[in-house]
Amino acid sequence: MAFNHYAxxxxxxxxxxSSWIVVRIDKPTTxxxxxxxxxxxxxxxxxxxxxxxxxxxxxxxxxxxxxxxxQLDINEIPVVDEGALTAIKMNRSSDD
Numbered sequence: 001m002a003f004n005h006y007a008x009x010x011x012x013x014x015x016x017x018s019s020w021i022v023v024r025i026d027k028p029t030t031x032x033x034x035x036x037x038x039x040x041x042x043x044x045x046x047x048x049x050x051x052x053x054x055x056x057x058x059x060x061x062x063x064x065x066x067x068x069x070x071q072l073d074i075n076e077i078p079v080v081d082e083g084a085l086t087a088i089k090m091n092r093s094s095d096d
Contacts, residue, residue: 006069009047009058013070018050021078022063023085031061045079052088 013020022045029044045066047058060066067074080088 004069005057006060006062006065009060009066010069012055012058013047016049016055020050020055021048021052021080021085022046022066023048023080023082025082029061048085052085 024043024045026043029041031039031041033039039061041061044059044061045063046060047055049055063077063079064074067077070077
């Protein structure tokens with residue numbers, strides 16, 4: 001059976017006790033294909049926990065595949081851009 005990075009992400013997220021959000025990061029990235037080739041993307045996604053910290057191993061490129069593995073409609077996934085996350089963090093730190 002082939003390794004499925006999206007299934008690993010789902011297992012990690014499902015083991016969390018807290019909420020999570022997906023952050024879209026507008027920086028180019030590549031991913032290795034099973035045939036040894038490379039896929040190029042102009043952005044990627046990273047999952048953050050309820051405390052707005054990145055969750056290890058939870059970086060991916062295809063939101064549709066993530067939604068399918070998480071058994072969610074793509075519109076149900078809480079996605080924010082990187083700038084919004086920075087604003088949330090700054091607002092939160094000023095509240096402390």
